[in-house]
Amino acid sequence: MTTNDHDNTLDRDEAWPVDGLDRLIASAARDYHAPPPSAAVPRDAMWAAIVAARIPAAPDAAPAVVRPAATTPVVAIASRRHDRASRRAWWGLAAAAAIFLATGVAVGRWSARPGVASGPSAASQVATTAPAVAPATHIDSTITAPTPGDRAGTTPVALPSALPARPAQVAAATARRAPRDGARRDDAYDVALEQHFAQAEALLVSYRADTLDVALDGRLAQWARPLLGDTRLLLDSPAAADPRRRRLLEDLELVLAQVARLAPAPRDSAGADSTARGDRAERQLIDGTIRHSQLLPRLRTLMPAAGSDL
Amino acid sequence: MTEPNLIARAVAGDLAAQRALYDQHVDRVYRLAYRLAGDEDLARDFTQETFVRAFDRLATFRGESSLGTWLHTIGVSVALNGLRKVKRWRAREAPLDEALAVGTTVREAEPDLKRRLAEAIDALPDGYRTVFVMHDVEGYTHEEIGTALGIQSGTSKAQLFRARAKLRIALADFAGEWVS
Numbered sequence: 062m063t064t065n066d067h068d069n070t071l072d073r074d075e076a077w078p079v080d081g082l083d084r085l086i087a088s089a090a091r092d093y094h095a096p097p098p099s100a101a102v103p104r105d106a107m108w109a110a111i112v113a114a115r116i117p118a119a120p121d122a123a124p125a126v127v128r129p130a131a132t133t134p135v136v137a138i139a140s141r142r143h144d145r146a147s148r149r150a151w152w153g154l155a156a157a158a159a160i161f162l163a164t165g166v167a168v169g170r171w172s173a174r175p176g177v178a179s180g181p182s183a184a185s186q187v188a189t190t191a192p193a194v195a196p197a198t199h200i201d202s203t204i205t206a207p208t209p210g211d212r213a214g215t216t217p218v219a220l221p222s223a224l225p226a227r228p229a230q231v232a233a234a235t236a237r238r239a240p241r242d243g244a245r246r247d248d249a250y251d252v253a254l255e256q257h258f259a260q261a262e263a264l265l266v267s268y269r270a271d272t273l274d275v276a277l278d279g280r281l282a283q284w285a286r287p288l289l290g291d292t293r294l295l296l297d298s299p300a301a302a303d304p305r306r307r308r309l310l311e312d313l314e315l316v317l318a319q320v321a322r323l324a325p326a327p328r329d330s331a332g333a334d335s336t337a338r339g340d341r342a343e344r345q346l347i348d349g350t351i352r353h354s355q356l357l358p359r360l361r362t363l364m365p366a367a368g369s370d371l
Numbered sequence: 372m373t374e375p376n377l378i379a380r381a382v383a384g385d386l387a388a389q390r391a392l393y394d395q396h397v398d399r400v401y402r403l404a405y406r407l408a409g410d411e412d413l414a415r416d417f418t419q420e421t422f423v424r425a426f427d428r429l430a431t432f433r434g435e436s437s438l439g440t441w442l443h444t445i446g447v448s449v450a451l452n453g454l455r456k457v458k459r460w461r462a463r464e465a466p467l468d469e470a471l472a473v474g475t476t477v478r479e480a481e482p483d484l485k486r487r488l489a490e491a492i493d494a495l496p497d498g499y500r501t502v503f504v505m506h507d508v509e510g511y512t513h514e515e516i517g518t519a520l521g522i523q524s525g526t527s528k529a530q531l532f533r534a535r536a537k538l539r540i541a542l543a544d545f546a547g548e549w550v551s
Contacts, residue, residue, distance in 0.1 A: 083544060086538050089488045090508050096405035096414070099398050107401075107415055112386070258441045271543060 248299035278323040285320040312354040421446040491541035499534035
């Protein structure tokens, strides 16, 4: 405000009201929140409340003789303060609880973010929901079980003599890891995925070693079916959140579906030639897919070296 | 007994002296609280709180201003702080009358001057409203207002001027009526 403004203000203050409207305002303002007449002021009631409020501060003070009038109940300020304090304490507790809950929710959301497994049972779900495999009694007992470390294409044909134990392996591996690192549930998917890739690699190596042995084709198809089921389950799980893994699983699904269609040849001689021709065409298709998609190198790349310790 | 003696005895814990001081000033403190609050219960609460604080701090009263001015300083502070809290509560809670009025059309007569003025004063900023009420309604001097509010008396005058100007604008439609 400038000096002139200030002077004007002073002048106006002294001169107010300057016109009829000012007089009107000045006169009406007297009724603004008009207090009761002096006689109606609850002096005694207020005094009693004041003394009551100050008793804790002055315990030796003489008690107030004046009591609040019956018609004018007064809420003691001390009790109000006590109420306020207890209300604050409750608010504090509520705020602490809210912070605790919010932290819990945040941790939960963080651990359930995309790319992280959504439940501890994921691996066991993969293991337990995998299609049932044929009992080991139907499989050549002389053939060794595939292992993740068995990657050489020249190894003896690995057939699923140990297939029934596959879910148990995954579950056991998960059980070994999960308690150690319960918060990181994605480990379960990693374990399941590594196991799955190892099985798939073993199957593909066995397939390449197979030279149109009809009996072996049947066993390969039987072996491929549960792996195909597992592949589809993994495709629908957070394990496939990684684009590289997803593409690999999709290619693997295609090849496994083709291998699963390698049915055993019928024993009648009439259709033997045509079936053999069909199998050959089917095999060429599978070989082309494996080569074209570079399935084996990609599988081996994505399988960590430590995968063999599972 | 003089006021300084009463104060000394009140500081020493003499309840009779405290009551005597209370009786001397309670009416004016209550009136101001009532004017600012516009509500009997609030005015009573503010008055009680003012005296509780005043008796608690009476030992710190140096006598540089009158006890009445010192009490009004506390009273205005208590009332303004209390009203801020009340405003927050009221802002959170829709009054039942307003809630019931939703969806209904109420045809009212033209509000009269007093009601319009009360609304206009309520709508003033806290500082302007306090100065206007203390000066034009309760008759405090600018020096007293300045001391009570912790501002210069010139600031009090400026705020009063602006408060009046705002009220004139708010009630401008009554000007022609008055002239005619």
